[in-house]
Amino acid sequence: MDTFQNFDCTKHLNMLKSALCQITKYEEIKTPSFEAAQAYYNVGKLEECEQVVLELQKNDMVTKAVKKLQQNIQIQKLQISEGKYDYKSMVEEAKVNFVVKCQNYVNPNIEIREAGNKRFGYFAKSKIEMGTKLIVEKAFLIAEQQQMFQQLLVKDQLKDSQMAQYKALRGGDISLSFFNLQEKYSKNGFSSFPRLEDELKKDSLKLEVLTLSSCTINHSCLPNAYWYFIGDVQFIITQRQIEENEQIFLQYVDPSQVTFVKQPDEIRRLFGFECECEMCKNMTQQQRAEISKLTIHLEMKIKAQDKDGATQNDISSVEDICKRVVKIFDESCARRSALLHYYTELSYVLQTSGNISNIRKAIDVGIKALESFGIDGAQARIGQLVMIPNAKHYMNFQAVGAILNILSFCFIVSKGEVKNWLKVLEQVFYKVTGGCDDYKYFLKNRLEISGVK
Numbered sequence: 001m002d003t004f005q006n007f008d009c010t011k012h013l014n015m016l017k018s019a020l021c022q023i024t025k026y027e028e029i030k031t032p033s034f035e036a037a038q039a040y041y042n043v044g045k046l047e048e049c050e051q052v053v054l055e056l057q058k059n060d061m062v063t064k065a066v067k068k069l070q071q072n073i074q075i076q077k078l079q080i081s082e083g084k085y086d087y088k089s090m091v092e093e094a095k096v097n098f099v100v101k102c103q104n105y106v107n108p109n110i111e112i113r114e115a116g117n118k119r120f121g122y123f124a125k126s127k128i129e130m131g132t133k134l135i136v137e138k139a140f141l142i143a144e145q146q147q148m149f150q151q152l153l154v155k156d157q158l159k160d161s162q163m164a165q166y167k168a169l170r171g172g173d174i175s176l177s178f179f180n181l182q183e184k185y186s187k188n189g190f191s192s193f194p195r196l197e198d199e200l201k202k203d204s205l206k207l208e209v210l211t212l213s214s215c216t217i218n219h220s221c222l223p224n225a226y227w228y229f230i231g232d233v234q235f236i237i238t239q240r241q242i243e244e245n246e247q248i249f250l251q252y253v254d255p256s257q258v259t260f261v262k263q264p265d266e267i268r269r270l271f272g273f274e275c276e277c278e279m280c281k282n283m284t285q286q287q288r289a290e291i292s293k294l295t296i297h298l299e300m301k302i303k304a305q306d307k308d309g310a311t312q313n314d315i316s317s318v319e320d321i322c323k324r325v326v327k328i329f330d331e332s333c334a335r336r337s338a339l340l341h342y343y344t345e346l347s348y349v350l351q352t353s354g355n356i357s358n359i360r361k362a363i364d365v366g367i368k369a370l371e372s373f374g375i376d377g378a379q380a381r382i383g384q385l386v387m388i389p390n391a392k393h394y395m396n397f398q399a400v401g402a403i404l405n406i407l408s409f410c411f412i413v414s415k416g417e418v419k420n421w422l423k424v425l426e427q428v429f430y431k432v433t434g435g436c437d438d439y440k441y442f443l444k445n446r447l448e449i450s451g452v453k
């Protein structure tokens, strides 16, 4: 594993370039080489990798490295055929060192295709169930966020205009070098806490991670997949059912930190492109301005409630805002996401006020949300909120509870009194996620980390 102290930038840039060329089919691979095989392996394209290895065998080019690669292919095949990753041992490993042993995997039901203005993207070849692993991928490059820019060697001096552009994208005072690689980070990188418990600590290790497969997934403000990391391994999971030929989308910004109205601005600021997702395309400027006003209003309400707990009037007023939001979004696919956002916020505030009667109200709010939008919208929301590692909302049990309130309506509240809250949370979580191992494991882990037994 390279660190940035002894980092051979040319080698990595070349590897990166060749791998990106291959996965996005910019260039055909003309001559079989170990690098080509390794690049396929890196992005989980085992068949292609084996093909290249076969060519190498034919040409009598089997080196030690190729043999090792062959072994790895066999191990990975076995692992994939079992469809399992040992999360527990991976998490344990990540506690000691965030570099975790793991084989890459790309779900055979997805493939890279041209995606109009967005160039390339991943698409579903056939229907994919919610909670399905799409990609499991070890980071290609990884760097501590604070140190990365200082540690890069200054090779080419950037023009002022480039520096300004870079600063506008990422902020901070940085001396830039091999700009291309940095640009790759800024456009394609993920931020990650390598250990689950790190998000609870101040000044904890935060990483910039570059992947090769998942970096081809485009952004949507209304995504259908989410990601999380264990150490330097990234998992991409569907957060709802995905139809044949549908494009896979991640949300590049953390939804718990940014309201959906502000997302396009954040996308522009952080990643430097104009969002052209369905939601953004469907929304007019006027609608966006109106929603912004309502959001500010709601934020003020939420702040006020945080202190004293919500009153019936507060709830009515937020509901009023929600109704206005519905009107604005009536024709837009963003409608459901918008309302769930508001309801989730309100539910959270009610719960964290620590007042039992407010918890009841929070459930009522959840009921209203679900009545309007059904379970799949809520599932999408929970996928985002509970699993994305950076979010602060769900660091504690109450916050997880607040989000799950919305879901509890479908399964529990509608059938009777809520007796054992924790059990309910677990049950709801389990049912909503179809018992998916990832969710189950992570909920348990998060609750444990939060000190809830």
Ligand SMILES: C[S@@+](CC[C@H](N)C(=O)[O-])C[C@H]1O[C@@H](n2cnc3c(N)ncnc32)[C@H](O)[C@@H]1O
Pocket: 115, 117, 118, 119, 120, 121, 187, 188, 215, 216, 217, 218, 219, 220, 271, 273, 274, 275, 276, 277
């Ligand atoms: C991580 S890459 C995704 C893969 C990229 N489409 C490609 O072909 O290499 C991010 C880039 O994809 C494009 N992109 C992703 N999501 C987009 C969106 N919602 N609207 C417009 N462009 C998008 C932008 O050019 C962005 O810089």
